[in-house]
């Protein structure tokens with residue numbers, strides 16, 4: 001099992017200075033060790049999470065012809081709408097078009113629906129006609145807002161951990177150009193999954209600053225062991241928690257103090273035979289405002305701890321990695 005601590009987030013917003021520092025220290029330790037943490041008492045009501053999974057199921061159960069009324073545009077620069085199984089292929093730092101094409105011989109056997117902030121002009125949302133799934137759009141917009149609020153609370157705590165003075169990291173995410181993703185991995189024969197003919201999601205790190213991940217009870221998420229490259233360990237669903245991980249931008253910002261750990265989805269624990277059941281998950285990706293310069297934060301480098309990365313504009317880095325996801 002991956003060694004991911006569970007941190008109580010209850011006092012994150014209204015706690016005393018000491019209580020907030022205590023939360024910040026625990027998350028700091030988790031992000032240094034493994035780059036992942038489970039938060040409990042995170043403030044997103046259980047009913048709301050359950051409702052989101054229910055909507056996700058309703059959406060993916062629609063006929064493909066209906067889902068394609070909200071099609072993900074070709075190419076990776078406008079990451080919204082519905083992607084049918086095999087359309088998106090996740091990879092890890094592979095940008096050569098020929099190599100990416102070869103990777104596609106093993107399609108990711110998943111389908112997804114992406115939405116973002118209603119005021120995101122660069123990537124407008126792509127909704128179904130309201131009559132195809134009445135209420136879906138309103139719920140997703142409300143879920144976006146709840147997750148957005150949690151991200152900003154988390155950024156306040158992370159600012160304490162990294163000694164970023166007020167207004168802290170939250171101010172660098174002021175536009176909240178985040179992404180809410182519904183993922184469905186259809187049932188698949190264990191043989192097919194084992195034979196590497198089809199994957200669920202390939203090993204990758206996330207691109208942004210932080211990711212929230214809600215998973216159903218099926219399991220299958222695996223995380224690379226920090227000191228044993230290539231060895232993956234289960235990160236099972238823990239009821240009433242949200243799993244939070246560091247993305248590449250945050251890792252660069254912290255000059256690798258925090259790890260952007262590679263993860264993938266494969267077999268659920270103890271289930272390698274017969275049919276591997278359907279799985280649903282709901283990641284929520286946060287990223288800094290497009291024109292934020294991601295350069296090692298002042299507390300994260302100095303003598304004996306040199307800067308490890310070139311500075312990069314947030315938007316440029318994310319666009320580069322998104323472009324590798326889709327054949328344009």
Ligand SMILES: O=C(O)CCC(=O)C(=O)O
Pocket residue numbers: 181183201206213215221263264265280281282283
């Ligand atoms: O489905 C999951 O649990 C993980 C999904 C994921 O890692 C991603 O979408 O970046």
Ligand SMILES: [Fe+2]
Pocket residue numbers: 204205206263
């Ligand atoms: Fe991921």
